[in-house]
Amino acid sequence: MQFFQDSFLSAFLLIRSLDPDLLDVVAVSLKVSALSTLIASLVGIPLGFTISTTDFHGKRAVITFLNTLLALPTVVIGLFVYMFISRRGILGELGLLYTQEAIVIGQVILIVPIVTTFTISAVHRLDRRYRQTAKTLGADRIQVALVLLREARFGIMSAVVASFGRVISEIGISMMLGGNAKGFTRTMTTAMALEYDKGEFVLAVALGLILMSISLVVNVMLNSIQGRAIS
Numbered sequence: 001m002q003f004f005q006d007s008f009l010s011a012f013l014l015i016r017s018l019d020p021d022l023l024d025v026v027a028v029s030l031k032v033s034a035l036s037t038l039i040a041s042l043v044g045i046p047l048g049f050t051i052s053t054t055d056f057h058g059k060r061a062v063i064t065f066l067n068t069l070l071a072l073p074t075v076v077i078g079l080f081v082y083m084f085i086s087r088r089g090i091l092g093e094l095g096l097l098y099t100q101e102a103i104v105i106g107q108v109i110l111i112v113p114i115v116t117t118f119t120i121s122a123v124h125r126l127d128r129r130y131r132q133t134a135k136t137l138g139a140d141r142i143q144v145a146l147v148l149l150r151e152a153r154f155g156i157m158s159a160v161v162a163s164f165g166r167v168i169s170e171i172g173i174s175m176m177l178g179g180n181a182k183g184f185t186r187t188m189t190t191a192m193a194l195e196y197d198k199g200e201f202v203l204a205v206a207l208g209l210i211l212m213s214i215s216l217v218v219n220v221m222l223n224s225i226q227g228r229a230i231s
Contacts, residue, residue, distance in 0.1 A: 011205035021182075022203065026210055029187040032100050033168040036107035041160050044112045048119025048159075049149065063120065069113035074106075074172030081106045082176055098179035103187070106173035111163040118162065122155025123148055157225045165218040169211060 014022060051062060083089055085096040085105070096102045126148060149156070171189035178185030180194060188207045195204035 007201050007205050010202040011209055014202060014206045015209065019206075022206055022210075024183050025186050025188055025191045025207060028100070028183075028185065029168060029189075032103045032107065032174075032187065033164055036104045036111065036167050037160060037164040039104065040108045040111045040115050040163055043108070044115025044159070044163075045119050045156055047112075048116040049123055049145065051116070052120045052123035053145070053148065063117070066113045066117050066120075070117065072110070072113075074110060074170050075176065077106050077109050078173045078176030081109065081173075085177075097177065098181060098185060100178070100185055102177035103174050103185060106177045107167040107170065110170065110173060111166055114163045114166060115159045118159030119152070119156050122152040122159070125155070126151050154225050158222055161218055161222045161225060165215060165222070168214055168218070 051059065081102065082097070085091045085094065085102055087097070096105070169189060171187075171193060174180075174185070174187045174190050175193070178187065178190065180186050180190040186194075188211050192204045192207050192211075195201065195207075
């Protein structure tokens with residue numbers, strides 16, 4: 001019990017002191033997670049909207065495939081991306097392995113299905129009368145799309161928030177593609193794993209508290225957005 005109390009007290013003091021090593025790790029995590037979420041949103045939102053509003057052969061199969069990707073383990077993504085960007089891989093000459101860019105690539109692959117499927121669900125739930133009314137009023141395809149996106153905005157925002165929460169807490173991709181280099185590719189989750197292996201629990205606990213705080217904020221935002229969508 002004393003060890004538990006001492007670890008948490010030391011962790012709180014470390015956070016309050018704004019330790020440079022701690023801030024570097026948090027900054028890297030926030031940077032790669034935010035960039036990954038942005039890129040995935042730019043890809044997944046238009047893709048999900050197009051799939052939801054377009055009838056084509058194999059649509060059900062595409063949606064099933066996207067739903068399957070939601071359960072894809074991060075280590076599997078890390079392995080496949082590693083095969084492409086390693087020195088002997090197709091993209092090996094770009095020197096991406098063990099960089100922040102490599103982490104972003106893996107995380108984008110991880111959350112594009114999340115953004116896409118959430119967007120499909122958000123747009124699919126809309127009343128068909130929105131589209132019909134807009135067309136009746138003389139709206140063109142772009143204007144109709146903007147109307148639908150506006151009505152589905154809360155669901156789409158939920159997709160973005162949920163995706164950020166997913167990547168900020170993942171470890172497999174960050175470890176395999178980033179290499180856990182101090183001050184460069186070390187994220188909160190990989191740093192926690194490293195500190196645990198070393199038997200140094202203070203920094204690990206401090207990072208865990210920060211990660212839990214970020215996750216709490218993300219979930220509060222997600223619940224708020226969902227509540228607005230329901231109301």
